[in-house]
Amino acid sequence: MVYPQFQRQAVLVKPLPKLSGKFGVRWEVTTQDALDLQDPGRTETFDAVIVANGKFSVPSIPTLPGMDTFQGQVMHSHDYRHPEKFSNQVLVLLGANMSGQDIAIGLSAVAKK
Known part of the structure; x- marks a missing residue:
C-alpha cells in the first residue's frame, strides 16, 4: 500500500x-x-493525476435579496464538513458545480427535504 x-x-x-x-x-x-x-x-x-489545487477554496457568496433578514444559516461549501450537522432539516443548495454536486449527494441521505 x-x-x-x-x-x-x-x-x-x-x-x-x-x-x-x-x-x-x-x-x-x-x-x-x-x-x-x-x-x-x-x-x-x-495511472492518474488528480489536481486538487483549492481553486474553489476562497468563498464567494453573492448578495441576494432578503439575505440580510434571513433567520437561517448561510454557509459556503468551503465551510461544509459533514452532512450529519444537517440531519432532518429542510435545506436549499444553490449551485450545482463540483462542490455543490458532492455536497448534495451527502445531504440527500440526511436531510428532511
Missing part, C-alpha cells in the same frame, strides 16, 4: 509516451520536499 506524502510539492507532471495505463496513459510525477529546496526530488509513476 502506498501512503500519501505530505510536505511535498510537485515540480513536474508529464504523461509518459507509448505506455498504456488504466486510463490510457501513465503519468510521471516528480516531487520535492517543500521545506528543503536542496532535496533532489523523487520521481514516481501513476
Whole structure:
C-alpha cells in the first residue's frame, strides 16, 4: 500500500509516451520536499493525476435579496464538513458545480427535504 506524502510539492507532471495505463496513459510525477529546496526530488509513476489545487477554496457568496433578514444559516461549501450537522432539516443548495454536486449527494441521505 502506498501512503500519501505530505510536505511535498510537485515540480513536474508529464504523461509518459507509448505506455498504456488504466486510463490510457501513465503519468510521471516528480516531487520535492517543500521545506528543503536542496532535496533532489523523487520521481514516481501513476495511472492518474488528480489536481486538487483549492481553486474553489476562497468563498464567494453573492448578495441576494432578503439575505440580510434571513433567520437561517448561510454557509459556503468551503465551510461544509459533514452532512450529519444537517440531519432532518429542510435545506436549499444553490449551485450545482463540483462542490455543490458532492455536497448534495451527502445531504440527500440526511436531510428532511
